[in-house]
Amino acid sequence: MKLNGQEPTKSECNASLNYIADAMYVIGGKWKLRIIVSLTEGAKRFNELQRIVDGISAKVLSAELKDLELNGFIKRNIYTTTPVTVEYQLTDYSDSLQDVLQALSAWGQMHRDNIKKSMKAPATV
Amino acid sequence: MKLNGQEPTKSECNASLNYIADAMYVIGGKWKLRIIVSLTEGAKRFNELQRIVDGISAKVLSAELKDLELNGFIKRNIYTTTPVTVEYQLTDYSDSLQDVLQALSAWGQMHRDNIKKSMKAPATV
Numbered sequence: 001m002k003l004n005g006q007e008p009t010k011s012e013c014n015a016s017l018n019y020i021a022d023a024m025y026v027i028g029g030k031w032k033l034r035i036i037v038s039l040t041e042g043a044k045r046f047n048e049l050q051r052i053v054d055g056i057s058a059k060v061l062s063a064e065l066k067d068l069e070l071n072g073f074i075k076r077n078i079y080t081t082t083p084v085t086v087e088y089q090l091t092d093y094s095d096s097l098q099d100v101l102q103a104l105s106a107w108g109q110m111h112r113d114n115i116k117k118s119m120k121a122p123a124t125v
Numbered sequence: 126m127k128l129n130g131q132e133p134t135k136s137e138c139n140a141s142l143n144y145i146a147d148a149m150y151v152i153g154g155k156w157k158l159r160i161i162v163s164l165t166e167g168a169k170r171f172n173e174l175q176r177i178v179d180g181i182s183a184k185v186l187s188a189e190l191k192d193l194e195l196n197g198f199i200k201r202n203i204y205t206t207t208p209v210t211v212e213y214q215l216t217d218y219s220d221s222l223q224d225v226l227q228a229l230s231a232w233g234q235m236h237r238d239n240i241k242k243s244m245k246a247p248a249t250v
């Protein structure tokens with residue numbers, strides 16, 4: 001496999017390994033990127049988010065939001081309405097994930113089509 | 126945030142959300158991409174892999190390798206030496222992850238630099 005258009009040297013490969021480990025540490029896991037994508041349309045309240053991110057529990061969503069806030073991807077806007085309204089919004093920093101999200105989305109689509117094709121193909125010959 | 130260069134519509138956003146969820150389901154988690162990157166240099170034996178992928182236990186590595194094989198990313202080559210040699214090798218299909226790996230690697234590098242910078246900056250003003 002090539003990284004940056006040419007075969008990687010051993011140390012390039014190690015560096016790349018570390019960077020990818022870093023990235024997966026921060027945005028890996030089942031939910032984080034899904035929460036970020038859900039917020040691309042605009043700020044959302046907790047309950048809205050829980051409805052969109054199918055299958056996430058309130059406890060896990062709460063922990064993931066805290067993590068995302070800590071890492072600078074989202075901010076919490078508190079409006080002094082009665083009752084208080086809290087909305088979660090993407091920060092400019094989360095824009096830096098655009099290439100990652102596009103690559104993952106394209107790959108996920110390709111992989112899904114691939115699986116569909118292999119399921120339609122005759123099982124054996 | 127923009128996907129494909131323009132603001133996404135609601136349904137595009139949902140589709141993208143599903144594709145990303147698919148992708149994270151298959152290659153998410155702490156180890157899978159790291160194992161794949163480790164194999165970019167060439168086929169490796171189990172013990173070599175465990176040394177390169179720092180911190181992984183034999184049990185988890187074994188489970189992850191099975192998963193990766195099932196999803197078509199790697200194949201197991203068995204050589205009838207004495208004792209038998211088993212090597213793990215990337216398939217052509219794993220090349221499809223190139224864009225994802227590059228995007229993640231670039232982002233991880235940027236994020237690391239960013240954290241370093243913010244640690245060097247004066248704590249408060």
